[in-house]
Amino acid sequence: MERISKTGKGIKSDETLFALIETLRELDGAGVTELADRLDVAKSTVHGHLTSMREHGFVVKRGREYHLGLAFFDYGQYVRGQMGIFRSGMQAVDELEKATGEMAWLITHENGKAMYIYGRGGQNDIDINTILGTWAYMHCNSGGKAILAHLPDEEIHQIVDEHGLPARTENTITTREALFEELEQIREQGYALNRSEDLKGVHAIGIPLMFEGEIQGALSIAGPAHRLSQERCEGEVLDQLRAATDEIELNLAYR
Template identity: 50%
Template sequence: MKEDESDGRSIKSNETLFAIVESLRESEGAGVTELADRLGLAKSTVHKHLVSLERHGYVVNEDGHYRLGLQFFNVGVSVRNQFEVYHAAKERINQLAFDVDETVWLIVPENGMGMFIYGVPRSESFSFDSTIGNWVPLHANSAGKAILAHLPERKVLETIDRHGLPARTENTITDRDALFEELERVRERGYAVNYQEDLRGLHALATPVIRDGRPIAAVAIAGAANRLTEERIQAELSEPLLEAVDDIELRLVYG
């Protein structure tokens, strides 16, 4: 067998494996027949992959109904612990959330998207547990815009080319020129704002965590639009946010 043919089969098998995992995640579990029908695969192929995943703890078989296993959580926690910014920011984010009495997030960019890796909720916050681990497009929220504003223009263009500028709400910036104008305002202001661009009824502000001249994360304060007004953001929230991020950057340098 030619090497490229072997590689092709291996890649196809990997793609099938990932498709099964994603399908289980979206449906919160399924049987072999259901998965095979949904993915257009042979039941024997699906079963073979599920057995392998179960052997390694990545799926659990409950009387023929498969769901994702806690091994994924174990891996996710390990990945998060590899980020120095998580350890440097955690305590300071806790303090900031207490001081401003609003939800505070730590968002990290990767492959042109942003992920919520830590946060402290306000008591009546939106679905908090379902937000940790979520991906968000960088152009549609304050943390993402704070990060984009401190990337080289070519990196911003690469992100746009890769992910586009999809509308999350009617307020989302979907025009390239308008986005670059907004990023310039972010740099001038020192922080980014989000006025119902990602979720209706939600306002936020964020500033990037800079290390060695590049944005490695962003800290965002988010809350109901009727509380996080433009006036309150400017008068009460922007300064505590900037001070918190200054502290985080110092901890990254001095430990």
């Protein structure tokens, strides 16, 4: 049975709708019977939700299968466009990619996870569109750790309680003690490193984006470990990130 609610406190019909959306995404499209079986709800209920979503452009029907529609993209574009760091940071990310030749990312956070809201691919055979708009665990992501370091301890504990500290590689931090030790170091030095903690063979460095004393997100550079060594991260790349961050924060102040 597909999970319907995390807390059991939501409105049941809404929880069914959200579970339906998530299942359509996981299956990359499905028919009414398959969805009803996966969610353990009546086919009439599934069909009713799908009919309403189809009328509003949130699903499309191809043959016997339903797929998520472009209305989600429309709303996502609107949400991203409302973010000050997105409007203020795109040019800086573009310039970072040209200067470093590596992936450059603008990252923000919500509900205890980090999201890539804008990025450039650098000299890598990676389709960044497969990463853009996706969620990442914060404890093994350089930008995520830069953000965590500037959140209250109570909020950090809540994030760990909800999302845990899953091991992505053998280098991932998996204990609260180790996490808080590293976050203290990040506060002192002003940047966070990811040394193959999320993906083997990939290094990254991230620095926080602050505005009026509040953490807004992070800027990061990522690339293959053989090119993006710790020495390079803490040298020229860090200098370039700091200059870009100053530019973004200035743009935020005068936007």
